[in-house]
Amino acid sequence: MSDTDRPTTTVLLLGGGDTGPELALAFERLGVAVVRVADCADAQAMTALLDEHQPDYVIAVSAEVSPAALIAAAERDSVEVFPTPRATRLGADREGLRKLAGDELGLPTVPFWFASSSEELAAVADHAGFPLVVTPLFGAVSDGQSVLTRADDVDAAWRRAAAALPTPQNRVMAETVVEVDEEITLLTVRTTEPSGPAVQFCEPIGFRRKDGDLLSTWQPERLSLAALDAARSIAARIVHSLGGRGVFAVELLVRGDEVYFATVDAQLGDVGLITLRSQRLSHYELHARAILGLSMDTIMISPSAAEVGPRRDVSAGELKEALDVPESDVRVVGSTVAAIATAPDVVRARDRAHRASTVVHGLGS
Known part of the structure; x- marks a missing residue:
């Protein structure tokens, strides 16, 4: 050529x-x-x-x-x-990311500690009290996370976390359990304008994971004005620190007007699949446009909900039954299948998505 x-x-x-x-x-x-x-x-x-x-x-x-x-x-x-090499490195290092957020940027987080042995973890538990969430610093959260409710849980939690680590660097993070109203993801699009870096926000996405496999998600998740302002401020500060352009999935914990930073991912994930129907531009399109420096918007066109789970063979009859649910759609994305639905409000969208999901994920009786 x-x-x-x-x-x-x-x-x-x-x-x-x-x-x-x-x-x-x-x-x-x-x-x-x-x-x-x-x-x-x-x-x-x-x-x-x-x-x-x-x-x-x-x-x-x-x-x-x-x-x-x-x-x-x-x-x-x-x-x-x-993402920038810095964002990639911190995305794989929970200790580095939490120290950046809590210690360097001063973002609100739940109290956290780190431990390099079962004995250190026991000392943390003795100081912090129970319950505590213990998470390996690297690797998949679902493989190694435990909730400590008493001192006798420490050794088992340490072994579970250590077994999940991809390297022999045995180290874990322990966090206080805080009662929250919702866990949300705020998709934050970072761009660079002639005047400098800028961010745009999608409507908050609520989510819950069921047994570590099936993800239930909906947009918008309604927050108080104070909580929404806090969420956007936290998201802007963390993505500006990471740098680069594109879509960042910022996970936050919300309790009333209080918002806590949980984590941020510079990679596109399954929570964002809901934007295939909820927004004028999906998170894939937003990511591409931001990187290329093109104009975009984060307009939500309809309340939506989705249930995302492992891909399975869906028969023609099952597909027809799922798509008979009003305003429903079924999207196969790699190793996952998403049942997505829109409606005039989130409650009805979630009901429709669940009805379609029951069919395509084989959850019926």
Whole structure:
């Protein structure tokens, strides 16, 4: 291909998972050439990919992408990398992220401590009291998280967390359990304008996970004006600290007008699937436009709800039954299937999504 035939913009998407195909489609609809690579293990492999494809942007679409590879890409003046290597590193390090939020930025968080042994965890529990949530610092939360309700739980919680860690660096985070009204995700879009960095917010998304597999989510989650202002302030401060452009999923705990920072993910996740129906632009489209520096909006067009679970074979009869639910939709995204529904209000949207989900996720009697 000659230089005159080469597309003006090329994006290199790194990593497997469910996000890649949908995000690639969002870029391609904007006339961008997309190269997808499932794995890039180190800086040497990244150098070869950059030389071969000469991308304008390198975008990690899964947490498994090597930070060393992203750093190597970021060292080239002609390439922009998203998320930033800093955001990628902190996204995989719960201790670093919590210290950034609580200690450096002064964001409100639930009380937290760190422990490097069962004995240290027992000392934390003796100081903080019960209940406590214990989470491994790396790896999947669902694999290693426990709730301590008494001293006898400490050893088992330590072993569970240590077994879930991908490396032998045994270290955990312990948090006080705070009674909250809701857990929400605030999708926050960071852009760079001529006047400087700017953020836009989607309507708050409420969510609950059931048995670690099925996700129930809805938009909007109604907050008081004070809580909404606090949520937006917290989200803006954490994403500005991480830097870069794109969609950040900021998880927050809400109790009345009080809002606590929980975590932030610079990777697109399953909570955002609801935006396929709830918003004019989905989180995939927002991510692509933000990275490319294009105009966008975060307008919600309808209250919506979704239930997202592992993909299974859905028969033609089941699909028909699910889609017979008013304003329902079924979306297969990689290894997941989402039953999504809209309605004039969230209550009816959640009911419709649940009825469709019962069919497509095989939950009926």
